Amino acid sequence: MKTASICAIGDEILIGQIVDTNSSHISRALNSIGVRVKGISSIGDDRQTIISHLGNLLKDNDIVIVTGGLGPTKDDITKDALACLSGATGYKRSEAQMEVIERILTRRGIQMLDINRAQADVPDTANVIVNRLGTAPIMEFVFEKGKYGHEALLYSLPGVPYEAIGALDDILAAIQSRFHSEPILHRSICTFGLAESVLAKQIEAWEDSLPEYLHLAYLPNAIYGVRLRLSCYNAADPARKATMDKAVDDLYEILGNYIYGEGGDTLQTVIPRLLQAPPQARHQETIAVAESCTGGLVSNLITSVPGSSVYYKGSVTSYSNEVKTNLLNVSEELLEQHGAVSQECAEAMARGVAILLDTDWSVATTGIAGPGGGSEAKPVGTCWIAAAHRNPDTGQTEVVSRKISSASASREVNMQRFASNALNLLRLLMQQKLL
Amino acid sequence: MKTASICAIGDEILIGQIVDTNSSHISRALNSIGVRVKGISSIGDDRQTIISHLGNLLKDNDIVIVTGGLGPTKDDITKDALACLSGATGYKRSEAQMEVIERILTRRGIQMLDINRAQADVPDTANVIVNRLGTAPIMEFVFEKGKYGHEALLYSLPGVPYEAIGALDDILAAIQSRFHSEPILHRSICTFGLAESVLAKQIEAWEDSLPEYLHLAYLPNAIYGVRLRLSCYNAADPARKATMDKAVDDLYEILGNYIYGEGGDTLQTVIPRLLQAPPQARHQETIAVAESCTGGLVSNLITSVPGSSVYYKGSVTSYSNEVKTNLLNVSEELLEQHGAVSQECAEAMARGVAILLDTDWSVATTGIAGPGGGSEAKPVGTCWIAAAHRNPDTGQTEVVSRKISSASASREVNMQRFASNALNLLRLLMQQKLL
Numbered sequence: 001m002k003t004a005s006i007c008a009i010g011d012e013i014l015i016g017q018i019v020d021t022n023s024s025h026i027s028r029a030l031n032s033i034g035v036r037v038k039g040i041s042s043i044g045d046d047r048q049t050i051i052s053h054l055g056n057l058l059k060d061n062d063i064v065i066v067t068g069g070l071g072p073t074k075d076d077i078t079k080d081a082l083a084c085l086s087g088a089t090g091y092k093r094s095e096a097q098m099e100v101i102e103r104i105l106t107r108r109g110i111q112m113l114d115i116n117r118a119q120a121d122v123p124d125t126a127n128v129i130v131n132r133l134g135t136a137p138i139m140e141f142v143f144e145k146g147k148y149g150h151e152a153l154l155y156s157l158p159g160v161p162y163e164a165i166g167a168l169d170d171i172l173a174a175i176q177s178r179f180h181s182e183p184i185l186h187r188s189i190c191t192f193g194l195a196e197s198v199l200a201k202q203i204e205a206w207e208d209s210l211p212e213y214l215h216l217a218y219l220p221n222a223i224y225g226v227r228l229r230l231s232c233y234n235a236a237d238p239a240r241k242a243t244m245d246k247a248v249d250d251l252y253e254i255l256g257n258y259i260y261g262e263g264g265d266t267l268q269t270v271i272p273r274l275l276q277a278p279p280q281a282r283h284q285e286t287i288a289v290a291e292s293c294t295g296g297l298v299s300n301l302i303t304s305v306p307g308s309s310v311y312y313k314g315s316v317t318s319y320s321n322e323v324k325t326n327l328l329n330v331s332e333e334l335l336e337q338h339g340a341v342s343q344e345c346a347e348a349m350a351r352g353v354a355i356l357l358d359t360d361w362s363v364a365t366t367g368i369a370g371p372g373g374g375s376e377a378k379p380v381g382t383c384w385i386a387a388a389h390r391n392p393d394t395g396q397t398e399v400v401s402r403k404i405s406s407a408s409a410s411r412e413v414n415m416q417r418f419a420s421n422a423l424n425l426l427r428l429l430m431q432q433k434l435l
Numbered sequence: 436m437k438t439a440s441i442c443a444i445g446d447e448i449l450i451g452q453i454v455d456t457n458s459s460h461i462s463r464a465l466n467s468i469g470v471r472v473k474g475i476s477s478i479g480d481d482r483q484t485i486i487s488h489l490g491n492l493l494k495d496n497d498i499v500i501v502t503g504g505l506g507p508t509k510d511d512i513t514k515d516a517l518a519c520l521s522g523a524t525g526y527k528r529s530e531a532q533m534e535v536i537e538r539i540l541t542r543r544g545i546q547m548l549d550i551n552r553a554q555a556d557v558p559d560t561a562n563v564i565v566n567r568l569g570t571a572p573i574m575e576f577v578f579e580k581g582k583y584g585h586e587a588l589l590y591s592l593p594g595v596p597y598e599a600i601g602a603l604d605d606i607l608a609a610i611q612s613r614f615h616s617e618p619i620l621h622r623s624i625c626t627f628g629l630a631e632s633v634l635a636k637q638i639e640a641w642e643d644s645l646p647e648y649l650h651l652a653y654l655p656n657a658i659y660g661v662r663l664r665l666s667c668y669n670a671a672d673p674a675r676k677a678t679m680d681k682a683v684d685d686l687y688e689i690l691g692n693y694i695y696g697e698g699g700d701t702l703q704t705v706i707p708r709l710l711q712a713p714p715q716a717r718h719q720e721t722i723a724v725a726e727s728c729t730g731g732l733v734s735n736l737i738t739s740v741p742g743s744s745v746y747y748k749g750s751v752t753s754y755s756n757e758v759k760t761n762l763l764n765v766s767e768e769l770l771e772q773h774g775a776v777s778q779e780c781a782e783a784m785a786r787g788v789a790i791l792l793d794t795d796w797s798v799a800t801t802g803i804a805g806p807g808g809g810s811e812a813k814p815v816g817t818c819w820i821a822a823a824h825r826n827p828d829t830g831q832t833e834v835v836s837r838k839i840s841s842a843s844a845s846r847e848v849n850m851q852r853f854a855s856n857a858l859n860l861l862r863l864l865m866q867q868k869l870l
Contacts (some may be wrong), residue, residue, distance in 0.1 A: 303730025
């Protein structure tokens with residue numbers, strides 16, 4: 001199996017001003033063509049460090065992917081380090097990349113400067129892969145067997161995430177045209193509603209019975225719950241693939257409704273699938289959201305799905321009580337008697353927004369994200385969520401609600417937990433309809 | 436200057452299912468006490484790899500921070516590797532951590548299992564720092580000078596981000612009690628509205644005049660614009676600090692209104708500061724948001740600021756035209772004549788939501804985030820944004836609007852650009868009032 005290492009270059013990563021998200025996308029892409037990623041690293045914008053670190057990675061790996069350090073500004077020195085590492089004798093200009101640079105600058109109304117032109121120059125040892133989404137060219141370096149004891153490939157990608165990710169298909173094609181590898185197969189089962197340790201106990205016997213070539217990992221996350229990832233090595237053997245599929249079937253038996261999807265599914269992407277299944281599919285049912293403590297996050301998650309405008313009408317963020325009363329028809333008496341963070345308020349918000357926006361489904365949140373603002377009876381981390389559905393036959397509305405207690409001190413984590421629990425409640429209500 | 440290396444452990448990182456965000460927080464924290472981070476790395480859940488990689492890091496660094504691999508489930512083997520690396524002869528139970536585990540499980544209504552109890556066990560070579568936010572204890576290992584040629588410290592933190600971040604103050608205190616270091620000073624200037632290359636050209640002469648101990652870096656981001664980070668090494672020398680402060684003053688002269696803040700400022704955190712400055716401060720002015728293509732993101736950014744309920748009343752996500760008309764009073768004629776993605780619609784939305792929620796300020800977005808849905812006249816990436824202010828003296832409303840063209844193929848990036856430009860337009864309108 002071919003191995004790879006990924007390296008992000010940039011002082012901004014080492015001092016913690018940006019997070020390297022590219023390596024994650026690149027890992028996933030390499031895995032998909034059967035390349036095993038042995039390590040991910042970040043180093044600073046220092047010429048000598050870059051040369052020695054990349055040299056070490058090339059010794060230990062068949063493929064090295066480098067991101068970052070290719071911007072037009074003076075703090076970027078990766079290209080020079082790569083020229084040295086590959087024994088270049090000079091630079092050459094990529095005319096194809098130059099055309100992209102001209103097009104991008106024209107569209108943005110920016111005048112072409114020398115530092116923009118210089119971006120099209122690459123070491124004469126590099127093969128250029130045109131970057132269609134940005135100004136910095138992608139470079140391929142091929143190191144013959146004599147240099148590191150094995151043939152090694154190095155690809156240099158821009159650091160800007162959407163440019164790096166946009167280049168991946170070209171990179172994968174280039175790698176595959178040079179190497180052939182054994183596939184690894186992954187299946188990820190998305191669960192929501194069980195803590196990691198409880199989940200582990202529940203599937204303990206199943207996990208213990210897995211053969212050695214199946215590897216299980218737990219991936220907990222505030223937004224999407226716990227993903228269970230099953231990896232099958234040397235999956236070209238059809239018997240192994242069959243065993244893996246059987247193991248996943250058994251997992252569905254054990255976990256039932258706690259499973260909401262597979263692979264890259266999220267709570268927000270399964271919702272349109274549920275709306276398309278009968279009996280909802282009789283007409284295009286619609287969704288509305290009412291949010292207090294989540295401040296727009298539930299709505300943003302729903303609209304992160306391309307095509308969501310088909311079933312999503314919109315939301316009201318009723319951050320002040322005045323908006324809850326005036327727009328969502330939550331009565332002042334209710335707020336006085338139960339407070340804004342209450343089952344009654346969440347249910348009234350869910351009903352109110354469905355009427356206001358005239359939708360079939362709705363979901364609502366009202367809670368205390370913190371860090372301040374809690375009380376003994378309603379500590380920070382308390383949230384009431386509600387989901388509602390109007391039966392198209394009877395015209396009657398069913399409302400369900402739950403109390404969420406998040407133990408986090410982080411406002412962001414609490415908001416994420418509240419929002420994902422709200423989407424999950426909507427998902428469960430939809431699945432109940434489908435049964 | 437003491438140096439450090441940070442290592443995240445977990446197969447889930449190497450196959451790209453999660454992004455290591457902890458290392459970024461840890462870097463920032465170490466920097467703040469004058470420790471230079473030389474590298475960040477991620478490796479898999481493999482005992483031998485962990486032992487050899489951490490051994491190498493300890494050879495090259497004074498401090499090694501490890502995250503991850505401490506969960507209750509079977510795929511986590513970090514603790515065992517650390518026992519081996521540190522020459523432990525057995526395990527001991529941390530009673531203080533046991534109390535936290537009991538408290539957390541009780542609060543979540545989860546029954547205590549053996550795998551939960553085992554989390555309180557640590558190698559007998561470890562000093563325990565209690566993790567108050569989660570079940571896995573934080574461990575400190577001190578390696579005497581004899582082992583790696585210098586005294587070295589290793590800290591093992593849980594992988595769950597809010598637990599790792601929550602532990603940082605304790606870790607910093609532990610490091611400082613053992614080492615004393617030379618400070619590095621950073622100042623970050625937050626700009627919005629200039630592309631990186633244009634910004635670079637504009638400050639070229641200034642940048643060329645910087646002394647060698649001042650280092651400049653450009654950090655572009657879809658949400659917060661381009662941050663310029665100036666780093667001053669050996670900043671204990673007061674002359675150096677003075678030179679740095681003068682350089683920043685000069686930068687303000689050159690960039691003017693393109694600068695919106697410093698340090699960790701974001702467009703959403705500067706808004707409350709602007710509201711508190713005269714003449715706004717005469718009464719507590721308020722904000723409302725109307726969103727179409729950004730789907731709740733602008734509202735979510737505003738509410739990500741603790742205390743935002745003081746000035747933020749709420750928002751309407753008018754994802755369907757029906758909601759734009761019924762709630763925001765955007766006339767059907769306007770929509771027919773100009774379309775939803777138009778200057779007229781954005782301005783009407785901003786006016787409409789300010790009236791609906793009775794606020795002083797408002798901001799609106801309407802555009803095409805993609806990937807589908809564009810036309811030749813209005814391609815994907817087109818967005819109209821508007822901001823409005825009602826003059827408290829005259830009662831008249833001033834509305835400003837701009838067209839945004841984002842060249843990204845990513846729905847998420849486009850949404851982020853639209854949202855941040857909307858916040859920036861609101862910021863500029865507020866600053867104009869202040870001039």
